[in-house]
Amino acid sequence: MGEQDKITIIEGPPPTFELDNDPWLAGLTEGPAPSQVAMCRVRAANGPALVERCYRAWRDGQSINLEYRNEDGLTQLAPIVAARWAELAEGHVLILWLRLEQGEIEVEIELGIDDIDDDFDEPDDSDFNPTS
Numbered sequence: 591m592g593e594q595d596k597i598t599i600i601e602g603p604p605p606t607f608e609l610d611n612d613p614w615l616a617g618l619t620e621g622p623a624p625s626q627v628a629m630c631r632v633r634a635a636n637g638p639a640l641v642e643r644c645y646r647a648w649r650d651g652q653s654i655n656l657e658y659r660n661e662d663g664l665t666q667l668a669p670i671v672a673a674r675w676a677e678l679a680e681g682h683v684l685i686l687w688l689r690l691e692q693g694e695i696e697v698e699i700e701l702g703i704d705d706i707d708d709d710f711d712e713p714d715d716s717d718f719n720p721t722s
């Protein structure tokens with residue numbers, strides 16, 4: 591694979607993928623295996639150049655992948671289906687939408703203490719009035 595075929599995360603933790611169900615993404619998941627589009631944000635030294643690399647690959651009818659290491663340290667590739675960049679106070683951030691096969695997706699649900707209802711009341715039978 592040449593430099594034009596992938597964007598590589600060189601350092602840092604594995605990317606965090608967020609499932610994205612926006613309607614405009616539906617056509618991007620078509621393929622031989624069930625897949626889902628997930629979004630991730632990656633810090634970048636030159637966001638505009640990386641997005642331009644994606645645009646050139648797609649214009650030429652080529653695919654481009656994100657190369658990263660998973661939690662086990664194994665190298666993974668995920669096809670990039672959309673890209674944009676943003677500038678933050680800390681520098682550029684690359685926003686990538688990736689096509690992940692169903693088996694590659696791990697859903698992580700985090701509940702904060704504010705998400706738990708402490709005033710949960712058990713229902714009682716006093717509100718139940720059966721009609722005959």
